[in-house]
Amino acid sequence: MKLDLDGKTALITGASKGIGLALASVLAQEGCHLHLAARNGAAMNAAKDELEAQYKVRVTVHALDLSRTEAMEKLAQDVGDVDVLVNNAGDVPAGSLEVVDDAAWRAGFDLKVFGYITLARAYYRRMKGRDGVIVNVIGNSGENWDASYIAGSTGNAALMAFTKALGGASLDDGVRVVGVNPGPVATDRMLKIMKRKAIDMLGDEGRWEELFDKYPGKRPATAEEVANLCAFLASPRAGYITGTIVTIDGGIAARGSVI
Template sequence: MDLGLQGKSALVTGASRGIGMATAESFAREGIAELHLAARSEEGLARVRDRLVAEYGVKAAIHPMDLGAADNVAELARRCPEVDILVNNAADSTPGPLDKLSDRDWRDSLDMKIFSYVALTREFYAHMKRRGGGVIVNDIGNSGENPDANYIVGTTGNAAMMAFTRGVGGRSLDEGVRVVGVNPGPVATDRMVKLMKRRALDWYGDEGRWEELFDKYPGKRPAQPGEVADLIVWLASPRAGYITGTIVTIDGGIASRGSII
């Protein structure tokens, strides 16, 4: 299927690893003309850029920065204001229940999960509105629809971003812009291992038993980053041109089941 991405440009945040890296590769494989890759790790971004340029011939630029800082968000928008697609993906919430988390844990996590997504959306939405078109995809997380007391910061931030995505995306097509969200469940990334170890500690008293949790998942496995990435890229493409203000869940049925048990 031709996704119609030729001649388009995209900015992917959190692109040095995991879902962000897989999304950048999926865009490149589908023939996008230009990529902008943002994350904290300059070394990691450079590796991704060099591989994608070598394998797919895509034009790519990197932007190493901490998007939890408002000044960096403004700088990133200044560097690449003409992108057709923004994928908000850079976020990392501290796992754990309410009584184990400090105010700093909450603020650091929500600065990335809520405020960086909101600020980036505000900046790039304005440019897209001016041009009369564009797409914003928010990578959120299924705990926003399946509340989890042992991941209370993440579940709160994700629920907020679901509401934000629906609220903005419900009106955005009036101005030629689409805003959509993706809710992955467990995905085979370094970040997932950290969360799984925390859950194994909470459930079994031993973080070393984290792989036992796979037995509770549909299909006895997590999703692969490429499975989530391909969904993001399809939603960002003209093939999904009538989809806005909604969230697509990719979690093997966990949220619908209400549990991984």
């Protein structure tokens, strides 16, 4: 399906690996110019060289730590106007209430929860009347609460509410706001979470691969599967979708399981 994104410009946070990097590739294939933001400048510059050579799009790299409001505001100022904002940077720690301390809660929320809100605030007003799209990559623990990932569940639930509240009214301003809730995805971040779950469930982080047996299809999602969904929701093909969350987890949340 042609997504009609040719010539548009997108900003993707958390773009050095995982879902963000996979989405950069998908959008570049569709002819979308890119701004990539994350801490790992080397990885993004490697992606820039590859994507510009292969797809003839413009790729600009912004290597910075997005865990502070000032950094998010600087990013928005440096990037300027875009057609699509993809909020994807986040690293909320896994663990129970007893495991995750106050500092870790705050650091995780500063990057993901407040980071998403700060960039949405910065770009929403710029997008008014311009058919802009904000895609928030959130996580299925926001709808399928998990005591062993309590900070993530709490932060993701907040971002789901934020997305629905803003997206419910945004079409009045010519803006769409949507969310994507991945379940487990084959990324470096998933490995950290799975090791923590293996401790909680099996008593040994080294047994994390055994948890795959509990997944639908005996596997996590691929980053490309999530990226394809994000690209569709960002495109004019999804022009009447706003104020909603699309879950991509193989049915995990629907059956009330954490994995």
